Amino acid sequence: MRYRGCFDGGCFCGAIRFRFTDVHDSGYCHCSICRRSSGAALMAFANTPRESFAVTRGTPRFIATTAEFERGFCPHCGTVMFSRSVDPARWAFVSVHLGAVDRAENIVPAVHICVADRLPWLQVDDALPRVDDAQPPPPAQRDDPRWRT
Numbered sequence: 324m325r326y327r328g329c330f331d332g333g334c335f336c337g338a339i340r341f342r343f344t345d346v347h348d349s350g351y352c353h354c355s356i357c358r359r360s361s362g363a364a365l366m367a368f369a370n371t372p373r374e375s376f377a378v379t380r381g382t383p384r385f386i387a388t389t390a391e392f393e394r395g396f397c398p399h400c401g402t403v404m405f406s407r408s409v410d411p412a413r414w415a416f417v418s419v420h421l422g423a424v425d426r427a428e429n430i431v432p433a434v435h436i437c438v439a440d441r442l443p444w445l446q447v448d449d450a451l452p453r454v455d456d457a458q459p460p461p462p463a464q465r466d467d468p469r470w471r472t
């Protein structure tokens with residue numbers, strides 16, 4: 324699902340604010356890193372091109388969550404708000420954590436990723452495509468029944 328618009332968000336205490344305008348994909352991630360860094364059972368995200376994303380207030384800090392990815396958080400309240408590659412040439416997006424977006428009801432998750440890591444008690448009964456890893460099929464190819472197991 325692709326969206327254009329003006330989406331604002333920020334951390335719990337308001338010290339950090341951000342804005343983005345172009346959503347290329349959105350979904351739920353079940354990986355252990357998203358769970359651990361958010362404290363939640365899964366994490367909803369929206370991927371926006373790096374050039375579409377800007378911090379509009381404050382200065383987030385970053386924690387390396389893998390060798391390739393880092394997550395931005397508020398140094399005051401600790402809210403983790405977005406993920407990005409440490410090397411923009413490798414991945415040209417920012418993955419915004421939807422829980423930190425002001426009107427997140429306007430961006431609807433379209434895929435489940437890292438389903439192999441899903442907590443077994445988490446029952447998912449929607450009809451969205453699911454993949455076991457972090458490589459979802461492009462949105463245009465998701466009608467293929469093999470993604471709907």
Ligand SMILES: [Zn+2]
Nearest residue numbers: 334336397400
């Ligand atoms: Zn904060």
Ligand SMILES: [Zn+2]
Nearest residue numbers: 352353354357
């Ligand atoms: Zn994840």
